[in-house]
Amino acid sequence: DYCHHKGNRKFRCCFEESGGFDRTPAIWTREQAEQIRITPQNAAPVIDFDALEPTAPDLWVWDTWPLREQDGSIAVLPGGWRVIFSLTAPRSVLPGKRHDIATIRYFYARDGQDWIPGGRVFPQEDPFGSRQWAGSAFVKDGEIFFFYTATGRRGETSVTYEQRLAFARGDVFSDLEGVLFDNWEEHVIIAEPDGEFYQTQEQSGGGIIYSFRDPWYYLDPESGCEFVLFEGNTAITPAVRECEPQNIGDGDFRSGNDVPNGAAQFNGNVGIMLLRNSDYTEWELLPAILEAECVNQQLERPHIVYSGGRYHLFIISHQFTFAPGLDGPDGLYGFVANNLFGNYVPLGEGGLVIANPPEQPFQAYSWLVLPDLSAESFVNYFNLEGLSLNEVGNQPDQYIFNHFGGVLAPTLQLTVDNLDTTIVNELAQGLVMESETQSAPFPPTCEKRRHYGD
Numbered sequence: 098d099y100c101h102h103k104g105n106r107k108f109r110c111c112f113e114e115s116g117g118f119d120r121t122p123a124i125w126t127r128e129q130a131e132q133i134r135i136t137p138q139n140a141a142p143v144i145d146f147d148a149l150e151p152t153a154p155d156l157w158v159w160d161t162w163p164l165r166e167q168d169g170s171i172a173v174l175p176g177g178w179r180v181i182f183s184l185t186a187p188r189s190v191l192p193g194k195r196h197d198i199a200t201i202r203y204f205y206a207r208d209g210q211d212w213i214p215g216g217r218v219f220p221q222e223d224p225f226g227s228r229q230w231a232g233s234a235f236v237k238d239g240e241i242f243f244f245y246t247a248t249g250r251r252g253e254t255s256v257t258y259e260q261r262l263a264f265a266r267g268d269v270f271s272d273l274e275g276v277l278f279d280n281w282e283e284h285v286i287i288a289e290p291d292g293e294f295y296q297t298q299e300q301s302g303g304g305i306i307y308s309f310r311d312p313w314y315y316l317d318p319e320s321g322c323e324f325v326l327f328e329g330n331t332a333i334t335p336a337v338r339e340c341e342p343q344n345i346g347d348g349d350f351r352s353g354n355d356v357p358n359g360a361a362q363f364n365g366n367v368g369i370m371l372l373r374n375s376d377y378t379e380w381e382l383l384p385a386i387l388e389a390e391c392v393n394q395q396l397e398r399p400h401i402v403y404s405g406g407r408y409h410l411f412i413i414s415h416q417f418t419f420a421p422g423l424d425g426p427d428g429l430y431g432f433v434a435n436n437l438f439g440n441y442v443p444l445g446e447g448g449l450v451i452a453n454p455p456e457q458p459f460q461a462y463s464w465l466v467l468p469d470l471s472a473e474s475f476v477n478y479f480n481l482e483g484l485s486l487n488e489v490g491n492q493p494d495q496y497i498f499n500h501f502g503g504v505l506a507p508t509l510q511l512t513v514d515n516l517d518t519t520i521v522n523e524l525a526q527g528l529v530m531e532s533e534t535q536s537a538p539f540p541p542t543c544e545k546r547r548h549y550g551d
């Protein structure tokens with residue numbers, strides 16, 4: 098009935114057979130990553146830190162994503178509201194500790210900038226995990242479909258790092274006065290690493306940084322099938338591994354380049370899974386769409402912008418997660434392919450699309466490219482005067498507090514021309530959408546609730 102409703106033959110195939118989706122991953126090679134350079138096209142302007150507006154006065158705000166329509170466009174709810182979800186923590190905790198207590202809160206605004214805090218997305222006792230990390234959400238017929246990372250276990254007494262992908266579905270109430278989410282159904286764990294395509298925490302052997310997180314819902318406009326992308330690691334046993342030729346580069350490159358010891362431990366990938374039922378609770382893990390073995394450990398927050406018939410795949414990554422012998426800044430990296438499971442090739446310089454400027458190498462992080470190719474992010478550490486991200490953690494508390502942003506960063510406008518990308522403008526903090534679609538009015542059965550706020 099669901100498939101019939103979509104009137105799309107391919108859509109029905111999504112549920113019945115996964116044939117055709119199990120290609121081998123595209124590869125980000127060492128040869129390609131050696132091309133990474135900071136250029137005038139990809140270097141972000143230095144942020145004017147004194148001019149920043151607080152996003153939420155009492156909260157650190159970092160990874161952020163907008164409420165979307167299923168097609169990926171940014172939702173405008175009845176009442177004219179846009180909504181963002183952010184990982185948040187009280188400003189009283191040291192910035193480095195925020196990951197251990199992250200809570201997803203939402204904010205709404207008509208102009209995409211003057212955000213009104215909506216409070217916690219979920220009642221405190223509902224979500225999986227001892228804390229929640231990044232995810233994605235879409236709205237359909239007055240319901241919200243919410244994906245997030247459940248990190249650790251609910252109620253644990255000391256912090257653990259297990260990561261699972263979780264899903265919850267609830268109702269959206271939106272009118273001239275504001276937006277709230279309520280009537281959440283019981284949360285469901287929709288994916289755990291399988292140890293075959295995706296490394297389990299155990300297999301990682303406490304390695305560099307294990308990841309299975311950041312679920313990003315994606316309705317593929319070409320197949321009509323629904324997917325979730327996520328940040329994973331390829332299932333390998335680090336100790337017994339060597340870099341394969343295909344991860345290094347072509348023959349000429351290989352013969353002239355020795356891969357430094359330790360590079361084989363780096364195994365980040367962009368994972369993908371296919372929706373298998375109409376409740377959004379059953380998903381089938383497929384092989385990764387992009388792997389960075391011997392290149393980078395973390396391809397974080399993967400997401401796709403489809404334009405001009407091509408799939409633009411973006412990830413964020415850190416300088417410290419590049420394998421030995423490679424050097425890339427904290428930045429946004431991108432790849433393009435002609436189909437979802439295609440042969441992704443790096444955009445920009447070796448994949449680099451937005452780099453923090455060398456003067457402020459950690460000024461922002463967690464860029465997310467929106468359908469109009471604007472990229473939002475948050476202000477990370479600034480004015481460190483040569484300290485690395487690891488060293489900043491050893492400074493006196495007051496120093497750390499004074500050098501961390503925890504607010505939305507100025508949005509950057511990108512253009513993409515084939516493989517070339519350029520930062521053409523620095524915009525205001527927040528979402529700055531030039532064009533927008535009005536979402537359909539909700540069904541009349543949605544009654545109004547009121548308990549805005551935390």
Ligand code: FRU
Binds near residue numbers: 230328398462
């Ligand atoms: C990126 C990230 C995400 C994760 C979150 C945890 O900034 O590492 O991958 O969900 O931060 O705070």
